[in-house]
Amino acid sequence: MSKLDILIIPDRHLRQVCEPVTKVDGEARRLLDDMLETMYAAPGIGLAAPQVGVMRRMLVIDVSREGEPKQPHCFINPKLVWASEQLATYQEGCLSIPDYYEDVERPARVRVEYLDRDGAEQEIVAEGLLATCLQHEIDHLDGVLFIDYISRLKRERVMKKFIKRSKNVA
Numbered sequence: 372m373s374k375l376d377i378l379i380i381p382d383r384h385l386r387q388v389c390e391p392v393t394k395v396d397g398e399a400r401r402l403l404d405d406m407l408e409t410m411y412a413a414p415g416i417g418l419a420a421p422q423v424g425v426m427r428r429m430l431v432i433d434v435s436r437e438g439e440p441k442q443p444h445c446f447i448n449p450k451l452v453w454a455s456e457q458l459a460t461y462q463e464g465c466l467s468i469p470d471y472y473e474d475v476e477r478p479a480r481v482r483v484e485y486l487d488r489d490g491a492e493q494e495i496v497a498e499g500l501l502a503t504c505l506q507h508e509i510d511h512l513d514g515v516l517f518i519d520y521i522s523r524l525k526r527e528r529v530m531k532k533f534i535k536r537s538k539n540v541a
């Protein structure tokens with residue numbers, strides 16, 4: 372396994388729509404393993420393929436608490452097929468927008484269809500932090516970031532900060 376570089380806004384990959392995975396093969400599994408290693412090292416609770424520059428519909432999640440056994444989940448071609456009317460608010464962050472956190476309101480429960488790392492069709496009904504994390508990561512596959520749900524003023528402020536930062540790094 373190897374750790375991958377995480378892209379930071381305003382990297383253009385983070386705003387593009389990803390293509391479905393057509394074959395769940397060794398290469399796909401290797402990428403999922405690398406994404407898990409990258410997520411744990413960050414540390415983070417979710418990571419989507421476009422965040423490491425791979426424009427494919429794949430993501431990894433582990434919302435287990437510190438000290439608990441690890442619960443890695445791999446989702447390939449995840450599709451949100453149902454969302455509750457009831458909403459829940461969580462303070463969200465993103466490995467591609469380091470050290471920035473804001474409250475985001477999303478459906479409290481969701482049903483997601485996906486392929487697991489063996490290519491088998493699966494369905495999950497998620498609630499709590501897992502529901503929020505799944506929605507956040509699926510958004511990444513469509514070029515959507517959590518800052519798209521906050522006020523325009525706040526979003527413009529954070530974008531400006533990271534655009535400036537990217538110019539300093541380059």
Ligand code: NI
Pocket residue numbers: 464465466467507508511
């Ligand atoms: Ni994110």
